Amino acid sequence: MNTSRSRERTWRSAALAVLLTAGALTGAAPHAQAQGARTETPVPSTAPADGVSESVVRVKVPLPASFGARPAACDWLSYLRYRASDGPVASADADRILVAQPGILEGAGAFDSVARNTVARAAEQGSHIEFWALDRRSNCLEDRTGIASGDQHTAVDYYYRGKRVDGRTFDGYVGNERLGWMAKLGIEQTVRDQYDLLAAELPDQGLRERKVLCGGHSLGGVVTGYFATADFDGNPATTADAGHNQCAGYFALDTTVSTSLADLSGSIPDDTNLPDIGLGHGVVQAGLDSGLLPRSLSAPVLLNPETMTLLAIAGLGAARDPGGEADLPSYLPANVNIDATNRFLFSEDTATFLTGKPAVKDFRLTNAAVLGALMDDNSVPLAFLQSSVGFFDGGPVVDKGFPVANGGDQQPGLFGTAYKAIPDRPHGPLYTWRDYDRVGDPDDPGYRSADGTPFTSAGKEVTGLQELARSLAEQPLDFTEQYFPTKLVTDIQLATSPQVKRLVVHPQGLTANPTLTVLAGDGLLAGRIPSDLHPVVADGYQHLDVLTAAPVQNNGLPEPVSTNLARFARTPE
Secondary structure (H helix, E strand, C coil): CCCCCCCCCCCCHHHHHHHHHCCCCCCCCCCCCCCCCEEEEECCCCCCCCCEEEEEEEEECCCCHHHCCCCHHHHEEEEEEEEECCCCCCHHHCCEEEEEECCCCECHHHHHHHHHHHHHHHHHCCCCEEEEEEECHHHHHCCCHHHHCCCHHHHHHHHHCCCCECCECCCCCCCHHHCHHHHHCCHHHHHHHHHHHHHHHCCCHHHHHHHEEEEEECHHHHHHHHHHHCCCCCCCCCCCCCHHHHCCEEEEECCCCCCCCHHHCCCCCCCCCCCCCCCCHHHHHHHHHHCCCCCECCCCCCCCHHHHHHHHHHHHHHHHCCCCECCHHHHCCCCHHHHHHHHHHCCCCHHHHHHCCCCHHHCEEEHHHHHHHHHECCCCCCHHHCECCEEEECCCEEECCCCCCCCCCCCHHHHCCCCCEEECCCCCCEEEEEEHHHCCCCCCCCCECCCCCECCCHHHCCCCHHHHHHHHHHCCCCCECCCCEHHHHHHHHCCCCHHHHCCCCCHHHHHCCCEEEEEECCCCCCCCCCHHHCCEEECCCCCCHHHHCCCECCCCCECHHHHHHHHHHHCCC
């Protein structure tokens, strides 16, 4: 559906600096795969009946010895497999297989809604397709024991108070000194992992070329670009192994299939006033190898493994008891990360952020309202975390003027353009959550900003909070990503270096297959949507909504992302 283009806008080095500082069911297994080197486990789900079966698949694909010591679990690749319950049992017999790469700080669980919706929509059209949501190898480090308990207090006690769950105690989050093997986990290994997984699960290259659609969300579009241009046997003259010959087409969800970060610029602050680090690939690699640079993207507060875990814990409360009054803010222990993160995400203005008063625990919120405050585009001031899940209810709200005021143009790519609101009455009424499909109802108060602008409308709300909570809390592979490999983003940032340029062996791979580009109308490319890609634009969607949107929208129509993916799967063009 598109022609490739090259955008050479620079993702400022200051952004990089701030990040650096801060065979049974799928067909016959290949001969090289040892017995017992694959597991597939059904995933029970409370998702509405949709005729979709889910399982978690793990395939043993060891890293080269040169990566050094690592946990045994990190020699396995994992993905979530979605298929029509009444369709073929073997993946090779499916009409089409969509294989999706996650975005930055994103796990396979984030694809749950779009995967289910796409498989269900295809079945309605008479096609039996599969959707594979890939998990990056580094997610092997995550410990979901507390979340898997299904109880919010048990999860907090497991991660913070030494509580034993299923015979296990939490060993703590993995520090940089234990991540030496991740120093080499860049774009080359990431696309190699996808190739090895496809070859193991679908050994017939001709079948892959006919049936597999390769794509991703956010950074996953760039990873797909590198996959499409890669050569996997070391001989450019033999092309059966070329990345583009593993795919019948490409799909991009609020991103583009390219080998540049340009279309993702603005999703991370680029006016931090940090000096241009000016580091070459060799220097960066030396820093990663030595541990001088963090091997996983993390900051002391806000974005780190702990806060990613807290999102899942919040999801537990909203999934189990959405209307119950939340005690999570007060049940969590006090520490610098939790306090600073709460202040950043739940402060009306700068004074509130500096003093910490009133704090989030001073407000009465339901569990649903807590999750909404953390994820909704009218509350959370981080665009890459935003979804459109409804609005506050039950009490008065005011403009949220921190970290930027409503109506301004400061870093819209980072903070998002939706007007932000925050509850106004500490120790007052119980604030509840009005779900996406109740916005605009006759009983909707229709809250407005101080300048008279409505905070939201029915056309701007697209994701059901309960489904979002379920994806966060119930998936065996995380929605968020605790240990994102620094090298993956530094490799792509340093794309013009010889070490990375050599990976683009078949540049024609970008245009070798048809591409479906689906963009969020209010997402990362809002205001600069590339018409030459002939994209499908999902109006009112935020960056995450292309993955999380409900199957039926407020206009009564089927959800457009999954509808177009299902159509593309039927006839890529």
